[in-house]
Amino acid sequence: MPAHNKLSRLQNDGHYADSFEPNDEREVYDADKEGLVRQLLGRLVEDPDREGLKRTPLRVAKALDFLTSGYRMSAEAIIKNALFEEDVREMVIVRDIEFYSLCEHHMLPFFGHAHVGYLPNGKVVGLSKIARVVDVFARRLQVQERLTSQVADALMQHLGAHGVAVVMEASHTCMMMRGVQKQSSTTISSAMRGTFESDARTRAEFMGFLER
Numbered sequence: 001m002p003a004h005n006k007l008s009r010l011q012n013d014g015h016y017a018d019s020f021e022p023n024d025e026r027e028v029y030d031a032d033k034e035g036l037v038r039q040l041l042g043r044l045v046e047d048p049d050r051e052g053l054k055r056t057p058l059r060v061a062k063a064l065d066f067l068t069s070g071y072r073m074s075a076e077a078i079i080k081n082a083l084f085e086e087d088v089r090e091m092v093i094v095r096d097i098e099f100y101s102l103c104e105h106h107m108l109p110f111f112g113h114a115h116v117g118y119l120p121n122g123k124v125v126g127l128s129k130i131a132r133v134v135d136v137f138a139r140r141l142q143v144q145e146r147l148t149s150q151v152a153d154a155l156m157q158h159l160g161a162h163g164v165a166v167v168m169e170a171s172h173t174c175m176m177m178r179g180v181q182k183q184s185s186t187t188i189s190s191a192m193r194g195t196f197e198s199d200a201r202t203r204a205e206f207m208g209f210l211e212r
């Protein structure tokens with residue numbers, strides 16, 4: 001088991017200590033968190049020490065670390081090394097990017113697809129980086145609307161684009177497995193920035209591509 005705890009490098013204000021490497025996807029081990037999950041398990045089940053549950057607190061702690069790893073990642077760092085000068089002015093769309101996030105109200109998954117478009121301004125970005133930026137914000141405790149806006153704002157800020165459009169469609173397990181128990185409803189959210197916000201034809205062109 002790793003002796004150090006990477007999370008300890010996270011400062012209280014949510015920023016990273018200088019020594020922290022952004023976008024380090026290595027596994028985090030946090031003994032405190034494992035203990036807290038063990039306590040919770042003790043309240044939930046009759047025998048938290050039975051064989052099948054012995055390593056569950058460790059597994060849950062590691063899973064939660066992964067599912068919130070977006071707090072330790074930086075969209076800027078992902079984008080800045082993958083921007084290429086290219087005289088492209090037409091719309092670029094990456095659609096059907098699957099994502100998984102946790103709703104901040106219940107810490108239950110919501111998941112679906114993101115569709116991202118942008119209008120380049122002399123630079124294009126490596127396509128995989130757009131999907132990585134979706135993950136940076138999806139791997140946090142979220143509401144879908146904020147997730148959508150954060151992806152749009154980060155891309156707008158770091159691409160130098162004329163505009164960015166993000167549409168996300170998701171199923172919320174907190175509405176499916178509990179609460180209102182609606183299995184088929186999906187939620188669509190959008191965030192339009194720059195030309196996509198100011199020009200209805202650009203927005204319509206983007207939406208048209210999504211219909212295919």
Ligand SMILES: Nc1nc2c(ncn2[C@@H]2O[C@H](COP(=O)(O)OP(=O)(O)OP(=O)(O)O)[C@@H](O)[C@H]2O)c(=O)[nH]1
Nearest residue numbers: 103104105110142143144145172174175178179180
């Ligand atoms: N706007 C928005 N709401 C969300 C999202 N995820 C979950 N919610 C909602 O957050 C609300 C929380 O409402 P509360 O009344 O405080 O919680 P609750 O008693 O568990 O609500 P129910 O789910 O209706 O049982 C619920 O209506 C959820 O459906 C999201 O991404 N965006």
Ligand SMILES: [Zn+2]
Nearest residue numbers: 103105106174
């Ligand atoms: Zn919820």
